[in-house]
Protein backbone atom coordinates (compact mmCIF):
# COMPACT_ATOMS: atom_id res chain seq x y z
CA UNK A 1 0.00 0.00 0.00
CA UNK A 2 2.74 2.46 0.93
CA UNK A 3 4.46 1.62 -2.33
CA UNK A 4 1.33 2.30 -4.34
CA UNK A 5 0.99 5.68 -2.59
CA UNK A 6 4.60 6.54 -3.20
CA UNK A 7 4.52 5.68 -6.88
CA UNK A 8 1.33 7.73 -7.34
CA UNK A 9 3.01 10.59 -5.51
CA UNK A 10 5.87 10.48 -8.01
CA UNK A 11 3.52 10.29 -10.94
CA UNK A 12 1.61 13.31 -9.70
CA UNK A 13 4.77 15.30 -9.13
CA UNK A 14 5.95 14.53 -12.64
CA UNK A 15 2.66 15.45 -14.30
CA UNK A 16 3.12 18.64 -16.27
CA UNK A 17 0.06 20.88 -16.46
CA UNK A 18 0.64 23.30 -19.36
CA UNK A 19 -2.88 24.27 -20.31
CA UNK A 20 -6.52 23.90 -19.40
CA UNK A 21 -6.75 20.59 -21.18
CA UNK A 22 -3.86 19.12 -19.16
CA UNK A 23 -5.51 20.39 -16.02
CA UNK A 24 -8.73 18.65 -16.89
CA UNK A 25 -6.89 15.41 -17.63
CA UNK A 26 -5.06 15.67 -14.32
CA UNK A 27 -8.23 16.17 -12.34
CA UNK A 28 -9.91 13.36 -14.16
CA UNK A 29 -7.07 10.93 -13.49
CA UNK A 30 -6.43 11.70 -9.86
CA UNK A 31 -8.82 13.85 -7.89
CA UNK A 32 -12.36 13.12 -9.08
CA UNK A 33 -14.65 10.90 -7.06
CA UNK A 34 -13.71 7.80 -9.03
CA UNK A 35 -10.10 8.88 -9.53
CA UNK A 36 -6.96 7.05 -8.45
CA UNK A 37 -6.54 8.84 -5.12
CA UNK A 38 -10.12 7.96 -4.18
CA UNK A 39 -9.41 4.35 -5.19
CA UNK A 40 -6.52 4.21 -2.72
CA UNK A 41 -8.70 5.76 -0.02
CA UNK A 42 -11.26 3.00 -0.54
CA UNK A 43 -8.56 0.39 0.09
CA UNK A 44 -7.90 1.91 3.52
CA UNK A 45 -10.72 -0.20 5.02
CA UNK A 46 -8.85 -3.39 4.33
CA UNK A 47 -5.64 -2.17 5.90
CA UNK A 48 -4.73 -3.48 9.32
CA UNK A 49 -6.16 -1.20 12.01
CA UNK A 50 -2.79 -0.37 13.59
CA UNK A 51 -1.33 0.80 10.27
CA UNK A 52 -4.39 2.71 9.19
CA UNK A 53 -3.52 6.11 10.80
CA UNK A 54 -0.07 6.13 9.21
CA UNK A 55 -1.34 5.20 5.78
CA UNK A 56 -4.25 7.59 6.17
CA UNK A 57 -1.75 10.40 6.76
CA UNK A 58 0.20 9.46 3.65
CA UNK A 59 -3.01 9.45 1.60
CA UNK A 60 -4.05 12.84 2.95
CA UNK A 61 -0.66 14.26 2.03
CA UNK A 62 -1.06 12.82 -1.48
CA UNK A 63 -4.50 14.38 -1.85
CA UNK A 64 -3.09 17.72 -0.66
CA UNK A 65 -0.28 17.67 -3.21
CA UNK A 66 -2.77 17.02 -6.00
CA UNK A 67 -5.12 19.76 -4.82
CA UNK A 68 -2.29 22.27 -4.54
CA UNK A 69 -1.15 21.45 -8.02
CA UNK A 70 -4.66 22.09 -9.34
CA UNK A 71 -4.90 25.36 -7.46
CA UNK A 72 -1.56 26.58 -8.83
CA UNK A 73 -2.59 25.70 -12.35
CA UNK A 74 -5.93 27.48 -11.93
CA UNK A 75 -4.17 30.63 -10.72
CA UNK A 76 -1.77 30.58 -13.66
CA UNK A 77 -4.52 30.21 -16.24
CA UNK A 78 -6.66 32.96 -14.76
CA UNK A 79 -3.86 35.58 -14.50
CA UNK A 80 -4.60 38.63 -16.70
CA UNK A 81 -2.27 37.54 -19.49
CA UNK A 82 -3.50 33.98 -19.38
CA UNK A 83 -7.12 35.11 -19.46
CA UNK A 84 -6.38 37.39 -22.39
CA UNK A 85 -4.70 34.73 -24.44
CA UNK A 86 -7.61 32.41 -23.80
CA UNK A 87 -10.17 35.10 -24.71
CA UNK A 88 -8.87 35.51 -28.24
CA UNK A 89 -10.74 33.22 -30.53
CA UNK A 90 -8.79 33.30 -33.75
CA UNK A 91 -11.54 31.55 -35.61
CA UNK A 92 -13.97 34.46 -35.19
CA UNK A 93 -14.43 36.69 -38.24
CA UNK A 94 -12.74 40.10 -37.85
CA UNK A 95 -14.64 43.12 -36.66
CA UNK A 96 -14.90 45.73 -39.40
CA UNK A 97 -13.59 49.19 -38.51
CA UNK A 98 -15.66 52.18 -39.63
CA UNK A 99 -13.64 54.34 -41.95
CA UNK A 100 -14.51 58.02 -42.26
CA UNK A 101 -16.80 59.13 -45.07
CA UNK A 102 -18.17 62.30 -46.53
CA UNK A 103 -20.77 64.13 -44.46
CA UNK A 104 -24.20 64.15 -46.18
CA UNK A 105 -24.08 67.96 -46.38
CA UNK A 106 -20.75 67.78 -48.19
CA UNK A 107 -22.15 65.12 -50.50
CA UNK A 108 -25.03 67.33 -51.57
CA UNK A 109 -22.82 70.43 -51.75
CA UNK A 110 -20.40 68.44 -53.89
CA UNK A 111 -23.14 67.57 -56.36
CA UNK A 112 -24.29 71.18 -56.51
CA UNK A 113 -20.74 72.39 -57.11
CA UNK A 114 -20.24 69.86 -59.88
CA UNK A 115 -23.39 70.93 -61.69
CA UNK A 116 -22.35 74.59 -61.64
CA UNK A 117 -18.76 73.77 -62.44
CA UNK A 118 -19.92 72.08 -65.64
CA UNK A 119 -21.74 75.31 -66.53
CA UNK A 120 -18.53 77.32 -66.20
CA UNK A 121 -18.82 78.61 -62.63
CA UNK A 122 -15.73 78.64 -60.45
CA UNK A 123 -15.77 78.52 -56.65
CA UNK A 124 -15.17 81.52 -54.42
CA UNK A 125 -15.08 81.49 -50.65
CA UNK A 126 -15.11 84.14 -47.97
CA UNK A 127 -14.75 84.30 -44.20
CA UNK A 128 -17.54 83.30 -41.83
CA UNK A 129 -16.53 86.19 -39.57
CA UNK A 130 -17.54 89.10 -41.75
CA UNK A 131 -17.72 92.86 -41.62
CA UNK A 132 -21.16 94.32 -41.14
CA UNK A 133 -20.32 96.42 -44.20
CA UNK A 134 -19.96 93.41 -46.53
CA UNK A 135 -22.86 91.50 -45.02
CA UNK A 136 -25.31 94.45 -45.20
CA UNK A 137 -24.22 97.94 -46.37
CA UNK A 138 -22.52 96.95 -49.61
CA UNK A 139 -25.50 94.77 -50.45
CA UNK A 140 -27.79 97.77 -50.35
CA UNK A 141 -29.46 96.96 -47.03
CA UNK A 142 -30.93 100.19 -45.66
CA UNK A 143 -29.60 101.08 -42.16
CA UNK A 144 -32.88 100.15 -40.49
CA UNK A 145 -33.45 96.85 -42.32
CA UNK A 146 -34.89 94.23 -39.93
CA UNK A 147 -32.31 91.62 -40.96
CA UNK A 148 -29.70 93.66 -39.10
CA UNK A 149 -31.64 93.18 -35.92
CA UNK A 150 -29.93 91.58 -32.95
CA UNK A 151 -32.56 88.87 -33.16
CA UNK A 152 -31.20 87.61 -36.46
CA UNK A 153 -27.53 88.48 -36.42
CA UNK A 154 -24.77 87.26 -34.16
CA UNK A 155 -22.66 90.36 -33.66
CA UNK A 156 -19.12 89.66 -32.53
CA UNK A 157 -17.81 93.16 -31.93
CA UNK A 158 -19.68 96.42 -32.18
CA UNK A 159 -18.26 99.93 -32.31
CA UNK A 160 -15.02 98.69 -33.87
CA UNK A 161 -13.06 101.48 -35.61
CA UNK A 162 -12.78 99.18 -38.67
CA UNK A 163 -16.51 98.45 -38.55
CA UNK A 164 -18.74 95.98 -36.72
CA UNK A 165 -17.87 92.30 -37.02
CA UNK A 166 -20.52 89.60 -37.21
CA UNK A 167 -21.04 86.00 -38.21
CA UNK A 168 -22.26 86.27 -41.79
CA UNK A 169 -25.99 85.74 -42.06
CA UNK A 170 -25.79 84.68 -45.72
CA UNK A 171 -23.20 83.89 -48.39
CA UNK A 172 -24.03 87.09 -50.30
CA UNK A 173 -21.05 89.04 -48.82
CA UNK A 174 -18.81 86.72 -50.83
CA UNK A 175 -20.38 88.30 -53.94
CA UNK A 176 -19.16 91.66 -52.67
CA UNK A 177 -15.63 90.38 -52.08
CA UNK A 178 -15.50 88.78 -55.53
CA UNK A 179 -16.75 91.95 -57.24
CA UNK A 180 -14.27 94.11 -55.32
CA UNK A 181 -11.36 91.84 -56.26
CA UNK A 182 -12.22 90.96 -59.86
CA UNK A 183 -13.21 92.62 -63.07
CA UNK A 184 -16.14 91.19 -65.03
CA UNK A 185 -16.91 88.85 -66.58
CA UNK A 186 -17.49 87.04 -63.30
CA UNK A 187 -19.06 83.63 -62.89
CA UNK A 188 -18.76 82.15 -59.42
CA UNK A 189 -20.57 80.08 -56.85
CA UNK A 190 -19.91 80.62 -53.16
CA UNK A 191 -20.75 77.68 -50.90
CA UNK A 192 -20.44 77.96 -47.16
CA UNK A 193 -21.78 78.14 -43.64
CA UNK A 194 -23.98 80.98 -42.45
CA UNK A 195 -25.29 81.87 -39.01
CA UNK A 196 -28.58 83.18 -37.68
CA UNK A 197 -29.72 83.89 -34.19
CA UNK A 198 -32.99 81.99 -34.50
CA UNK A 199 -34.98 79.77 -32.20
CA UNK A 200 -33.50 76.29 -32.51
CA UNK A 201 -35.82 73.47 -33.48
CA UNK A 202 -35.91 70.35 -35.64
CA UNK A 203 -36.42 72.66 -38.63
CA UNK A 204 -34.06 75.54 -37.98
CA UNK A 205 -30.62 75.79 -36.48
CA UNK A 206 -28.26 78.66 -35.66
CA UNK A 207 -25.90 77.55 -38.42
CA UNK A 208 -26.69 76.18 -41.86
CA UNK A 209 -25.30 76.04 -45.39
CA UNK A 210 -25.95 78.19 -48.42
CA UNK A 211 -24.75 78.22 -51.96
CA UNK A 212 -24.61 81.57 -53.67
CA UNK A 213 -24.23 82.22 -57.38
CA UNK A 214 -23.10 85.35 -59.23
CA UNK A 215 -22.78 85.99 -62.94
CA UNK A 216 -21.77 89.36 -64.34
CA UNK A 217 -21.14 90.03 -67.99
CA UNK A 218 -22.44 92.16 -70.83
CA UNK A 219 -26.14 91.77 -71.64
CA UNK A 220 -26.94 89.23 -68.95
CA UNK A 221 -30.70 88.94 -68.69
CA UNK A 222 -33.32 87.37 -66.46
CA UNK A 223 -33.74 84.74 -69.20
CA UNK A 224 -30.12 83.67 -68.60
CA UNK A 225 -30.84 83.38 -64.91
CA UNK A 226 -33.92 81.28 -65.59
CA UNK A 227 -32.11 78.95 -67.98
CA UNK A 228 -29.26 78.40 -65.51
CA UNK A 229 -31.57 77.68 -62.59
CA UNK A 230 -33.70 75.40 -64.72
CA UNK A 231 -30.70 73.40 -65.88
CA UNK A 232 -29.48 73.14 -62.31
CA UNK A 233 -32.88 72.04 -60.96
CA UNK A 234 -33.30 69.33 -63.59
CA UNK A 235 -29.90 67.87 -62.76
CA UNK A 236 -30.32 68.18 -59.03
CA UNK A 237 -33.96 67.24 -58.50
CA UNK A 238 -34.91 65.23 -61.58
CA UNK A 239 -35.55 65.83 -65.26
CA UNK A 240 -39.29 66.23 -64.92
CA UNK A 241 -39.37 68.97 -62.29
CA UNK A 242 -41.16 72.16 -63.17
CA UNK A 243 -40.05 75.58 -61.96
CA UNK A 244 -42.01 78.56 -60.74
CA UNK A 245 -40.60 82.06 -60.26
CA UNK A 246 -42.51 84.19 -57.74
CA UNK A 247 -41.86 87.94 -57.50
CA UNK A 248 -40.07 88.76 -54.26
CA UNK A 249 -37.83 91.33 -52.68
CA UNK A 250 -34.16 91.38 -51.73
CA UNK A 251 -32.25 94.65 -51.22
CA UNK A 252 -29.40 93.45 -53.44
CA UNK A 253 -31.41 92.37 -56.51
CA UNK A 254 -33.94 94.10 -58.72
CA UNK A 255 -36.14 92.52 -59.87
CA UNK A 256 -36.06 89.69 -57.34
CA UNK A 257 -37.75 86.32 -57.30
CA UNK A 258 -38.11 83.22 -55.25
CA UNK A 259 -37.90 79.91 -57.07
CA UNK A 260 -40.03 76.86 -56.38
CA UNK A 261 -39.64 73.38 -57.87
CA UNK A 262 -42.42 70.86 -58.10
CA UNK A 263 -42.18 68.76 -54.96
CA UNK A 264 -39.87 65.89 -55.88
CA UNK A 265 -41.28 63.73 -53.12
CA UNK A 266 -44.86 63.60 -54.36
CA UNK A 267 -44.24 64.70 -57.96
CA UNK A 268 -46.30 67.84 -57.41
CA UNK A 269 -49.46 66.06 -56.25
CA UNK A 270 -49.21 67.51 -52.73
CA UNK A 271 -47.86 65.83 -49.62
CA UNK A 272 -46.93 66.54 -46.00
CA UNK A 273 -43.50 67.90 -46.89
CA UNK A 274 -44.75 70.45 -49.45
CA UNK A 275 -47.76 71.15 -47.23
CA UNK A 276 -50.13 69.94 -49.94
CA UNK A 277 -49.00 72.74 -52.25
CA UNK A 278 -47.00 70.55 -54.63
CA UNK A 279 -44.12 73.05 -54.57
CA UNK A 280 -40.88 73.39 -52.63
CA UNK A 281 -39.05 76.69 -52.38
CA UNK A 282 -35.41 76.27 -53.33
CA UNK A 283 -33.82 79.70 -53.65
CA UNK A 284 -33.93 83.45 -53.90
CA UNK A 285 -32.55 85.19 -56.95
CA UNK A 286 -32.64 88.29 -59.11
CA UNK A 287 -30.71 90.76 -61.23
CA UNK A 288 -27.85 92.33 -59.30
CA UNK A 289 -28.97 95.77 -58.07
CA UNK A 290 -27.13 98.67 -59.77
CA UNK A 291 -26.31 100.07 -56.31
CA UNK A 292 -24.48 96.85 -55.38
CA UNK A 293 -22.46 96.99 -58.59
CA UNK A 294 -21.59 100.62 -58.01
CA UNK A 295 -20.62 99.90 -54.39
CA UNK A 296 -18.17 97.33 -55.72
CA UNK A 297 -16.72 99.50 -58.49
CA UNK A 298 -18.53 97.88 -61.41
CA UNK A 299 -20.34 100.14 -63.87
CA UNK A 300 -23.99 99.01 -64.15
CA UNK A 301 -24.32 100.85 -67.48
CA UNK A 302 -21.77 98.51 -69.05
CA UNK A 303 -22.36 95.33 -67.10
CA UNK A 304 -25.33 93.44 -65.85
CA UNK A 305 -25.68 90.27 -63.86
CA UNK A 306 -27.77 87.88 -61.90
CA UNK A 307 -27.36 86.34 -58.47
CA UNK A 308 -29.01 83.54 -56.58
CA UNK A 309 -28.75 82.02 -53.15
CA UNK A 310 -30.04 78.68 -51.95
CA UNK A 311 -30.17 76.73 -48.74
CA UNK A 312 -28.42 73.37 -48.83
CA UNK A 313 -29.54 71.67 -45.63
CA UNK A 314 -33.19 71.25 -46.51
CA UNK A 315 -32.24 69.36 -49.65
CA UNK A 316 -30.02 67.11 -47.52
CA UNK A 317 -32.86 66.44 -45.08
CA UNK A 318 -35.33 65.61 -47.83
CA UNK A 319 -32.87 63.54 -49.84
CA UNK A 320 -31.87 61.33 -46.93
CA UNK A 321 -35.19 61.45 -45.05
CA UNK A 322 -33.59 63.01 -41.96
CA UNK A 323 -36.23 64.62 -39.78
CA UNK A 324 -34.13 66.90 -37.59
CA UNK A 325 -31.66 69.49 -38.94
CA UNK A 326 -29.67 69.37 -35.70
CA UNK A 327 -28.46 65.88 -36.63
CA UNK A 328 -26.45 67.48 -39.43
CA UNK A 329 -24.35 69.44 -36.98
CA UNK A 330 -23.83 67.12 -34.02
CA UNK A 331 -21.31 64.80 -35.68
CA UNK A 332 -22.75 61.84 -33.84
CA UNK A 333 -20.90 58.80 -35.16
CA UNK A 334 -24.11 56.73 -35.02
CA UNK A 335 -25.64 59.10 -37.58
CA UNK A 336 -22.52 59.54 -39.75
CA UNK A 337 -21.95 55.78 -39.92
CA UNK A 338 -25.16 55.54 -41.93
CA UNK A 339 -23.50 57.41 -44.78
CA UNK A 340 -20.63 55.16 -45.83
CA UNK A 341 -18.31 56.34 -48.58
Ligand code: DAH
Nearest residue numbers: 170253284285286307308309
Ligand atom coordinates in the same frame (compact mmCIF):
# COMPACT_ATOMS: atom_id res chain seq x y z
N1 DAH B 1 -28.99 86.01 -49.28
C1 DAH B 1 -30.37 85.60 -49.38
C2 DAH B 1 -30.80 84.95 -48.08
O1 DAH B 1 -29.97 84.55 -47.31
C3 DAH B 1 -30.55 84.61 -50.49
C4 DAH B 1 -30.39 85.27 -51.81
C5 DAH B 1 -31.49 85.78 -52.43
C6 DAH B 1 -29.16 85.37 -52.42
C7 DAH B 1 -31.38 86.39 -53.67
C8 DAH B 1 -29.02 85.99 -53.65
C9 DAH B 1 -30.16 86.50 -54.26
O2 DAH B 1 -27.85 86.13 -54.27
O3 DAH B 1 -30.02 87.10 -55.48
O4 DAH B 1 -31.95 84.81 -47.84
